[in-house]
Amino acid sequence: MRENRKYRYIAAFILLILCTVFFFILNVCIGSVTIALSDIVRTLTGRVSNETFTRILWDIRLPRAVAVLILGGALARAGYLLQTFFGNPIAGPFVLGISSGAKMVVALMMVFLMGRSVRVTSADMILGAFIGAMVSMGFVLLMSRRVNSMAMLVVSGVMIGYICSAITELVVTFANDADIVNLHNWSRGSFSGMTWENVKVMSVVVAVVFIVVFLMSKPLGAYQMGDAYARNVGVNLRLLRVCIVIFSSILSACIVAFAGPISFVGIAVPHLAKKLLNSTEPIRMIPACFLGGSVFCLFCDLLARMMLAPTELSISTVTAVFGAPVVLWIITKRKKTHM
Amino acid sequence: MTNYYFSTKKMCVGHDNKPLIREMEIELQKGEILSLIGPNGAGKSTVLKSIAGQLKLIGGTVYIGGDVLSGMKAGELAKKMSVVFTEKIKAEMKSCRDVVATGRYPYTGWFGILSGEDERIVYEVMELTHVADIGEQDFNRISDGQKQRVMLARAICQEPEIVILDEPTSYLDVKYKLEFLSILQEMRDKKGLTVIMSLHELELARIVSDKILCLKGEYTERFGTPEEVFESDFIERLFDIREEEFAANGKLLAYIRQIGKI
Numbered sequence: 001m002r003e004n005r006k007y008r009y010i011a012a013f014i015l016l017i018l019c020t021v022f023f024f025i026l027n028v029c030i031g032s033v034t035i036a037l038s039d040i041v042r043t044l045t046g047r048v049s050n051e052t053f054t055r056i057l058w059d060i061r062l063p064r065a066v067a068v069l070i071l072g073g074a075l076a077r078a079g080y081l082l083q084t085f086f087g088n089p090i091a092g093p094f095v096l097g098i099s100s101g102a103k104m105v106v107a108l109m110m111v112f113l114m115g116r117s118v119r120v121t122s123a124d125m126i127l128g129a130f131i132g133a134m135v136s137m138g139f140v141l142l143m144s145r146r147v148n149s150m151a152m153l154v155v156s157g158v159m160i161g162y163i164c165s166a167i168t169e170l171v172v173t174f175a176n177d178a179d180i181v182n183l184h185n186w187s188r189g190s191f192s193g194m195t196w197e198n199v200k201v202m203s204v205v206v207a208v209v210f211i212v213v214f215l216m217s218k219p220l221g222a223y224q225m226g227d228a229y230a231r232n233v234g235v236n237l238r239l240l241r242v243c244i245v246i247f248s249s250i251l252s253a254c255i256v257a258f259a260g261p262i263s264f265v266g267i268a269v270p271h272l273a274k275k276l277l278n279s280t281e282p283i284r285m286i287p288a289c290f291l292g293g294s295v296f297c298l299f300c301d302l303l304a305r306m307m308l309a310p311t312e313l314s315i316s317t318v319t320a321v322f323g324a325p326v327v328l329w330i331i332t333k334r335k336k337t338h339m
Numbered sequence: 340m341t342n343y344y345f346s347t348k349k350m351c352v353g354h355d356n357k358p359l360i361r362e363m364e365i366e367l368q369k370g371e372i373l374s375l376i377g378p379n380g381a382g383k384s385t386v387l388k389s390i391a392g393q394l395k396l397i398g399g400t401v402y403i404g405g406d407v408l409s410g411m412k413a414g415e416l417a418k419k420m421s422v423v424f425t426e427k428i429k430a431e432m433k434s435c436r437d438v439v440a441t442g443r444y445p446y447t448g449w450f451g452i453l454s455g456e457d458e459r460i461v462y463e464v465m466e467l468t469h470v471a472d473i474g475e476q477d478f479n480r481i482s483d484g485q486k487q488r489v490m491l492a493r494a495i496c497q498e499p500e501i502v503i504l505d506e507p508t509s510y511l512d513v514k515y516k517l518e519f520l521s522i523l524q525e526m527r528d529k530k531g532l533t534v535i536m537s538l539h540e541l542e543l544a545r546i547v548s549d550k551i552l553c554l555k556g557e558y559t560e561r562f563g564t565p566e567e568v569f570e571s572d573f574i575e576r577l578f579d580i581r582e583e584e585f586a587a588n589g590k591l592l593a594y595i596r597q598i599g600k601i
C-alpha cells in the first residue's frame with residue numbers, strides 16, 4: 001500500500017513532466033508557419049541560419065511558450081493556495097474577483113499613464129496588479145467573515161469581479177482609441193505579444209514565490225486539518241494566513257499584469273492534480289499543480305492560436321471550455337458530503 | 340511557585356471578552372486525571388479550549404510544568420500538550436495512518452518527512468489504541484466512533500505530557516469507552532500523562548478520575564476528589580433534577596436515585 005503510493009507519485013510526476021515537454025515542443029513547432037523539430041534544433045544551435053525561422057522562434061514562439069509555462073503554473077498555484085486558505089474547492093483567483101481587481105487597477109494605470117505617454121514597465125504593471133489583487137482580496141476576506149457558506153463566498157467573489165469589470169469597461173470606453181487596441185486583447189486574457197523582457201521579470205517573481213511557498217508546505221499541510229489542530233501542533237496561524245494571502249495575490253497579480261484574467265485554470269488544475277496524485281499533501285501538490293497548470297495552459301494556448309487561425313481566440317474562451325466542466329464535476333461530487 | 344504540574348490562578352474564561360466562568364482555581368499533580376462535569380452549556384468546552392491556549396483568557400494565568408501558558412512558544416507547547424476536540428479533523432484523501440502521523444508534526448524537520456523513529460512511534464501508538472487494522476482506510480469513510488479513536492491516537496502520537504479531550508467518549512460504544520479509559524490510565528501509569536477531559540458519563544468519571552471539576556453558573560461549582568464531589572444528592576442539584584418532575588414514572592425515579600448515589 002505505502003509502496004504503491006510511492007510508485008503512483010513517481011508515475012504521476014513523470015507523466016506531468018512528459019506532457020509539459022510534449023506540449024511545449026508542439027507550441028513552438030505549430031503556428032501560422034509550421035517548423036519541424038529538426039529545423040528548430042538546427043536553428044537554435046545556429047547550424048542553419050534561416051532568418052525567418054530565427055525571428056519566429058526567438059522573438060515570438062519561444063518567449064510565448066515559456067511565458068505560458070510559467071504563468072500557467074503560477075495560476076494553478078494561486079488557485080491551490082486560495083482553496084487551501086478558504087477550505088473551499090471552488091475558490092480561485094478568477095471566481096473570487098481577485099483577477100478582476102488586478103485587471104481594474106492595471107487598466108486604470110494603462111489608460112491614465114499611457115495617455116500621458118508615461119512609460120509603464122513590467123514591474124510597474126505587476127505592482128499595480130498586486131494593489132488591485134490585494135484590494136479585491138480585502139473585500140473577499142471581509143465577506144468571508146460575514147458569510148460562512150462556501151457557496152456564498154464564491155457568489156460574493158463573483159460580484160466583486162463584476163463590479164471591477166464594470167469599472168474597467170467604463171474606463172476603456174472613455175479611453176483613447178490607441179489605448180483601447182492595447183487594452184482590448186489583454187483585458188480578455190491572452191498570452192500574445194510576450195517578450196523576453198516580460199519573461200525575465202515573471203520568471204524571477206514566480207520562481208521566488210514558488211520556492212517560498214514550497215518551503216511552507218509543512219505548515220500548509222497542518223492548516224488543511226483545521227484551525228484547532230494546526231494551532232495545537234504549533235503552527236503560527238496568523239503569520240501563515242498573511243503569507244498565503246500575500247503570495248496568492250502576488251501570483252494572481254503577475255498573471256494579470258502579463259496575460260490578463262484567465263478563468264478556471266486555478267480551480268480545475270489543482271483538482272485534477274489531486275485526483276492524479278490521490279493526495280492533498282502540499283509537498284507533492286505544490287509542484288504537481290505547477291506542472292499541471294503549465295500543461296493545461298500550453299494545451300489551451302495552442303488551441304486558442306490554432307482553432308480559428310489566423311484569428312486568435314482569447315485564452316479564457318478555451319480554458320473555460322475545458323475548465324468549467326471540471327468545476328461542475330467538483331460541485332456535483334461535493335453535494336453528497338457537504339457544502 | 341507551586342509543586343503542581345498544572346494549575347490555574349484566578350482564570351476567567353469566555354467568548355468575545357464576555358466572562359462565562361470566573362476565578363477558576365485548578366490544581367493537578369503530574370499524572371492525574373481531571374474530569375469536567377456539568378450540564379449542557381455550562382462552559383466545559385470553553386474551559387478546555389482556554390486551557391489548551393486556543394481561546395484567549397479573559398483573566399488569570401495557566402501554568403504548565405512551571406511555565407506560564409501564554410508565554411510559551413507554539414512549538415514548545417506542541418511537544419507538551421495535545422488535544423482532541425469535538426470538531427473533527429479535516430482529512431481529504433488521507434488514510435487513518437496519515438491522520439495519526441500528523442501528530443508527529445512538532446518533531447519532524449522542515450518538510451515534515453517522517454523518520455524511521457517517527458514511523459515506529461506511529462505504529463506503536465496505533466497498536467496501543469487498536470486502530471492498526473483500519474490504518475489504511477480513508478479517514479472520511481470510517482464511523483464516528485472509529486474517528487474518535489484515530490483522533491486519540493493522533494493526540495498520543497504527539498507524545499504529550501498533558502492531553503486535553505472534549506467529550507472523547509461521545510460516539511464510542513460501551514466496549515470502546517472502557518478501552519479508551521483504560522488506555523488513558525495506562526498512559527498515566529507508564530508515562531505520567533496528565534489528562535483533562537469533559538465527560539458526560541458520571542459513573543465513568545467517578546471511577547477513572549483523580550479529580551472532578553463541576554461547572555455550573557459563573558463560578559466553579561466544586562473541585563475535588565470523586566469522593567468529595569459525589570456525595571448525597573449533589574448530582575441531582577448540579578443538573579437541576581427535581582424528583583417531583585419524574586414522580587409519575589417509577590422506573591425513572593429509581594434511576595435518578597441511583598445516579599444520585601454514585
